[in-house]
Amino acid sequence: MLTALLPEFNIERDEDRCIQCRVCERQCSFDVYGYDADHNVMVHREENCVACQRCTVLCPTNALLICESRYAYKPNANWTREAISDLKKQAETGGVLLTGMGCDKPHKNYWDHILINASQVTNPSIDPLREPMELRTILGRKPDKLRIVNGKLQAPDYPSIELSTPIMFGAMSYGAISYNSFKSLAQAAYEFGTMFNTGEGGWPKELRKYGSATIVQCASGRFGIDLEYFNDASMVEIKIGQGAKPGIGGHLPGEKVSEHISLTRMIPEGSDAISPAPHHDIYSIEDLQMLIHALKEATDYQKPISVKISAVHNAPAIASGMVRAGADIIVLDGLRGGTGAAPKTLRDNVGIPIELALAAVDTRLRNEGVRNWASLVASGGIRNSSDVFKAIALGADAVYIGTPALIALGCTVCQKCYTGKCAWGITTQDPYLSKRVNPEIGTQALTNLLRAWSLEIKELLGCGGINSIESVRGNRLQLRGIGLEDWELETLGIRGAGQ
Amino acid sequence: MKRIYAKEEVCIGCRLCEIHCKVEHSRSKNIIKVFKEEVPPPSRIIVEEVGPSSFALQCRHCREPYCAYACIAGAIYQDEATGEIIHDPGKCIGCWTCVLTCTKGAIWPDLRGPRVAARCDLCPERDEPACVELCPNEALYVVEED
Numbered sequence: 001m002l003t004a005l006l007p008e009f010n011i012e013r014d015e016d017r018c019i020q021c022r023v024c025e026r027q028c029s030f031d032v033y034g035y036d037a038d039h040n041v042m043v044h045r046e047e048n049c050v051a052c053q054r055c056t057v058l059c060p061t062n063a064l065l066i067c068e069s070r071y072a073y074k075p076n077a078n079w080t081r082e083a084i085s086d087l088k089k090q091a092e093t094g095g096v097l098l099t100g101m102g103c104d105k106p107h108k109n110y111w112d113h114i115l116i117n118a119s120q121v122t123n124p125s126i127d128p129l130r131e132p133m134e135l136r137t138i139l140g141r142k143p144d145k146l147r148i149v150n151g152k153l154q155a156p157d158y159p160s161i162e163l164s165t166p167i168m169f170g171a172m173s174y175g176a177i178s179y180n181s182f183k184s185l186a187q188a189a190y191e192f193g194t195m196f197n198t199g200e201g202g203w204p205k206e207l208r209k210y211g212s213a214t215i216v217q218c219a220s221g222r223f224g225i226d227l228e229y230f231n232d233a234s235m236v237e238i239k240i241g242q243g244a245k246p247g248i249g250g251h252l253p254g255e256k257v258s259e260h261i262s263l264t265r266m267i268p269e270g271s272d273a274i275s276p277a278p279h280h281d282i283y284s285i286e287d288l289q290m291l292i293h294a295l296k297e298a299t300d301y302q303k304p305i306s307v308k309i310s311a312v313h314n315a316p317a318i319a320s321g322m323v324r325a326g327a328d329i330i331v332l333d334g335l336r337g338g339t340g341a342a343p344k345t346l347r348d349n350v351g352i353p354i355e356l357a358l359a360a361v362d363t364r365l366r367n368e369g370v371r372n373w374a375s376l377v378a379s380g381g382i383r384n385s386s387d388v389f390k391a392i393a394l395g396a397d398a399v400y401i402g403t404p405a406l407i408a409l410g411c412t413v414c415q416k417c418y419t420g421k422c423a424w425g426i427t428t429q430d431p432y433l434s435k436r437v438n439p440e441i442g443t444q445a446l447t448n449l450l451r452a453w454s455l456e457i458k459e460l461l462g463c464g465g466i467n468s469i470e471s472v473r474g475n476r477l478q479l480r481g482i483g484l485e486d487w488e489l490e491t492l493g494i495r496g497a498g499q
Numbered sequence: 500m501k502r503i504y505a506k507e508e509v510c511i512g513c514r515l516c517e518i519h520c521k522v523e524h525s526r527s528k529n530i531i532k533v534f535k536e537e538v539p540p541p542s543r544i545i546v547e548e549v550g551p552s553s554f555a556l557q558c559r560h561c562r563e564p565y566c567a568y569a570c571i572a573g574a575i576y577q578d579e580a581t582g583e584i585i586h587d588p589g590k591c592i593g594c595w596t597c598v599l600t601c602t603k604g605a606i607w608p609d610l611r612g613p614r615v616a617a618r619c620d621l622c623p624e625r626d627e628p629a630c631v632e633l634c635p636n637e638a639l640y641v642v643e644e645d
Contacts, residue, residue, distance in 0.1 A: 019534035
């Protein structure tokens with residue numbers, strides 16, 4: 001059938017530079033390029049291009065330029081190109097529009113409306129290159145009061161996990177991402193002394209040696225779960241929701257369920273892996289409490305149990321219930337959090353930004369006097385080290401990053417994860433493509449990222465005259481808002497710049 | 500002696516090693532000139548590919564060097580001390596017997612000037628062979644072996 005869609009991107013090839021080596025053709029997983037032997041030229045199918053830029057980066061002569069399409073509809077603020085294209089796609093397919101990664105709509109990004117304080121005259125700033133800086137982070141329930149026996153401080157009774165930096169890798173399952181990507185995350189977290197999250201797709205046996213750096217998930221599909229799975233890990237996370245698609249489950253198509261994934265997920269090879277939208281045994285806070293305690297029993301009260309929810313309108317009340325249900329760690333996943341596949345309308349319109357949800361939850365738990373019962377992890381929409389710093393000052397104990405980690409592995413946020421054809425070898429199970437992530441290079445890139453952010457956080461601490469990240473937690477006086485209205489400042493619990 | 504090894508599990512079959520090998524052994528060493536203005540030399544490395552599996556292959560410096568046994572001009576010989584297979588283009592008469600006998604398919608006729616055989620010379624002008632240094636996924640590495 002003739003498609004009425006315009007190509008999204010233009011491909012400009014400099015014929016003076018192209019040597020017809022056909023690297024672009026081999027690298028493109030979207031069937032954009034071909035070779036015309038009669039004329040010794042490369043040919044293009046522009047309509048297939050997703051601007052993943054794999055060809056541009058690999059082209060040895062820089063002969064390629066992929067740029068935004070010059071094919072245009074008449075400009076219209078309401079009937080934008082995206083709006084028209086979406087309608088045409090739906091008219092042609094009759095289906096739900098799918099997409100990948102996080103919300104790409106220009107909703108207000110509150111990180112960009114928050115500024116950080118620095119020391120001048122009255123309190124000295126600190127040079128992090130010359131003085132020790134503490135980024136060590138402990139997650140888990142904290143005691144209501146210190147217990148001292150015979151003059152000695154006693155260790156708390158609650159299990160906790162220790163991180164060398166307040167940055168962890170968020171849940172991305174083996175299945176959603178390739179084995180090499182998954183392994184890179186595991187190795188990097190292990191080497192750097194932080195945690196990665198297996199997501200809900202199980203945990204391959206050969207990676208259990210990284211248990212001290214592993215958070216395992218118990219999600220609605222309950223894939224790959226047994227007693228060992230919980231006990232080999234450092235923390236267990238109950239996944240209720242995901243920022244990119246609050247309120248809906250997941251679906252890993254059968255063609256991605258290879259032999260190894262089938263073993264890891266404990267489902268038959270080639271069968272669809274369907275995660276239901278809700279946990280069918282959790283319909284109330286009391287039900288959640290039962291699962292939390294079942295997991296605590298299963299792990300002999302040795303592992304902290306976290307509960308992850310999407311940032312939604314009534315997140316503070318839900319979080320309060322979760323803490324009372326026994327969650328040691330609460331994870332909030334904001335509107336801009338990524339995913340391998342989600343209905344576009346859901347991704348872009350459901351949930352609230354993490355900045356607001358985080359501040360609101362922290363405030364609520366403080367007001368109720370239960371903030372120390374659980375650690376708070378912010379997730380979904382963290383882009384750089386200053387976002388991490390701001391999140392911690394708003395009340396987070398640590399953050400999860402997903403998209404930044406994938407970008408470190410090569411991702412260019414082309415949003416085609418759901419096709420299974422990721423040309424960078426990240427969100428694919430095609431053995432030809434998944435080799436493109438070399439776990440050695442991937443591990444190095446990810447540890448570099450963690451190192452760079454950690455150094456930058458130390459710089460931010462130093463300029464504020466603070467030598468420990470602990471002193472920034474919930475320290476909203478470090479922040480001021482700019483370009484925000486009163487209700488926004490009130491929700492964030494910060495003053496306006498100049499106040 | 501140096502030996503190049505391939506990591507099959509991360510070779511992405513892009514064949515850039517072949518391109519960079521040609522450039523390194525060209526007259527100008529300028530990638531665009533090589534392909535636009537010169538006759539490119541044969542690549543001394545070749546990517547073998549079956550389905551999703553691939554790896555780059557070049558002279559393996561066999562312990563049983565059929566190429567050296569077969570060479571009628573004495574242009575290919577095995578260094579007794581290191582075991583390295585050495586090819587002297589000055590003696591090569593371009594009979595291609597080595598090309599025929601190489602069990603790996605790692606010797607190619609170079610027809611650009613005087614007919615000589617072309618095989619991996621480990622890029623003597625570089626610190627590291629071009630294919631190894633420029634592989635985008637670090638799928639090739641050099642090992643110094645006795």
